[in-house]
Amino acid sequence: MIKVTVWNEFLHEKQHDEVKAVYPDGIHEAIKAGIGTDGFQVRTATLDQPEHGLTEDVLADTDVLIWWGHMGHDKVEDAIVERVHARVMNGMGLIVLHSGHFSKIFKKLMGTGCDLKWREANEKERIWTVNPAHPIAAGIPEHFLLEREEMYGEHFDIPAPDELIFVSWFEGGEVFRTGCTWSRGQGKVFYFRPGHETFPTYYNPNVLQVIKNGIRWAVPSGAAVPVRGNHKPLEEIKAK
Numbered sequence: 001m002i003k004v005t006v007w008n009e010f011l012h013e014k015q016h017d018e019v020k021a022v023y024p025d026g027i028h029e030a031i032k033a034g035i036g037t038d039g040f041q042v043r044t045a046t047l048d049q050p051e052h053g054l055t056e057d058v059l060a061d062t063d064v065l066i067w068w069g070h071m072g073h074d075k076v077e078d079a080i081v082e083r084v085h086a087r088v089m090n091g092m093g094l095i096v097l098h099s100g101h102f103s104k105i106f107k108k109l110m111g112t113g114c115d116l117k118w119r120e121a122n123e124k125e126r127i128w129t130v131n132p133a134h135p136i137a138a139g140i141p142e143h144f145l146l147e148r149e150e151m152y153g154e155h156f157d158i159p160a161p162d163e164l165i166f167v168s169w170f171e172g173g174e175v176f177r178t179g180c181t182w183s184r185g186q187g188k189v190f191y192f193r194p195g196h197e198t199f200p201t202y203y204n205p206n207v208l209q210v211i212k213n214g215i216r217w218a219v220p221s222g223a224a225v226p227v228r229g230n231h232k233p234l235e236e237i238k239a240k
Contacts, residue, residue, distance in 0.1 A: 001041040005062040006031050009072035010046040012197045019197045034208040064093035064218045067100045089185030093218025098195035117153030123171035125149040131165045136213045144206045150196035152176045190214045
């Protein structure tokens with residue numbers, strides 16, 4: 001079983017009726033229900049819990065962490081960001097969704113500002129699969145449509161992705177690198193754009209399939225931990 005923790009700041013749903021109407025139990029619970037239990041053991045964590053629900057024990061028991069945040073980025077304690085960062089560097093997978101591009105943890109891992117264009121206009125988004133051989137694209141059609149979404153547009157201030165899997169086109173004309181991956185230390189990072197809080201995006205079967213594929217891709221590799229620093233020779237070095 002892949003151990004998954006779905007983290008959500010869980011603020012919009014408690015403060016805005018239009019969001020609560022779409023996600024009455026929170027975005028985290030919708031994602032948890034949507035990815036199911038077929039090969040996954042899923043828990044949730046939220047901003048208002050002690051240590052934001054991301055204690056040392058929870059993270060040690062997490063193979064892949066899913067992160068959704070928006071209005072509470074600044075409320076995430078730096079010590080927790082450092083803790084998550086250390087776990088990623090040591091092998092834990094991280095999936096950052098939608099407005100999580102501005103989270104402290106994503107910006108720390110990217111080393112850039114992670115800014116972009118945006119617009120809320122209830123416009124359609126067409127997501128194109130540009131790397132159909134990638135495991136995160138398994139079972140995903142050549143393109144699929146979200147009837148209403150928030151626009152994110154280029155330039156997206158991120159380091160060049162190791163792999164670009166999905167690209168979005170929006171009704172207003174913009175395009176965006178919607179599905180990107182990176183390696184950081186021993187960990188894998190996947191950013192996936194869709195998921196504005198006022199739209200039912202996390203009930204869409206293609207979106208959920210991408211997230212499930214992302215979880216399976218991001219699991220720790222199990223490779224040996226690299227040893228760094230001064231190192232004794234593995235074999236005898238003969239005097240020259």
